[in-house]
Amino acid sequence: MAQVGSGDVAKMAVLFERHNRGLFRYFVSLNRNRELSEDLVQDVFFRMLRYRASYDPNQSFTAWMYQIARNANVDQAQKRRAEVVGIDEFDDRRPEPASDAPGPEETVAKGQDVALLKRALDRLPSDKKELLVLARFQDMKYEEIASLLGCEVGTVKVRVFRAMRALEEIYHTLSKERTA
Template sequence: MARVSAGELSKLAVLFERHHRALFRYFVSMSRTREMAEDLVQDVFFRMLRYRSSYDPSRPFTAWMYQIARNAGIDQKRGGEVVGIEEYMERHAEPASSSPGPEEHASRGQNLNLLRRALDRLPRDKREILVLSRFQNMKYEQIGEILGCETGTVKVRVYRAMRALEQIYFALEKEKVS
């Protein structure tokens, strides 16, 4: 990114190849719509170009990139869109993995589709911390930097998010049985 910041715009392609899949997974996990997620990935790379002079090479690039990604997502949600991300997701039932697959019969007899649905129903802040820690495999220190909180706070929030996920998961399981 330091070279992009110095004017070598073509180096943005290297960053794109390295990070666009992870960013896409972040957005699709937060919004559950592929089209919106792709738009937001594109948006992040253009914000990187636009704000390239604000990049501080002494700080981790990934944290900077996810801060941009979070802002892009928040702007999308805040900007008076007729429907918010969650509503959009529910109305435009185009979930990325809507059809049941073999993962339904995974270990512990747990239904991964059910787990996916439980994750989608988590409040945004809890879902985000699980997406960053579990899907993006980020260190808690990095997550703290992105979210602007202490590492210890991140760990506590991960625990709470897992508790909330479990409750929703079991509630969905009950619904399914009854």
């Protein structure tokens, strides 16, 4: 990113190849909408190009990139909320997960537990879900997450523990529903 910041914008392609899947997974996990997530990934790389001069090489690139990603997601959510209000006031303003119920192929290939876990993760409150996505899927260090969220590292670790507890509760509830 330092090279991009100093004017070599072609190097952005290297960053794209390295991070586009991670960013896509981050957005899909939060929004459950593939098309929107692709738009957001595109938006993040465009914003990185635009604000490349503001990148400080002494800070974590991953934390900087996810800061931009969070802002893009917040902006998008505000925009969507504004569009949804007035169209359907009974709408819960969250798109239904495209694959909420486990498909037969997935059940056979991955086992029902993974499909159930995916559903449990989808039902977590967004702040807890984001934390687990960053820590588990994006392999971000707790220090980087703390820098991103603007809190202490110890706070992040406690929140991870609480998020896992909440995930477990939802998972068990879903398990009981399935066996009932």
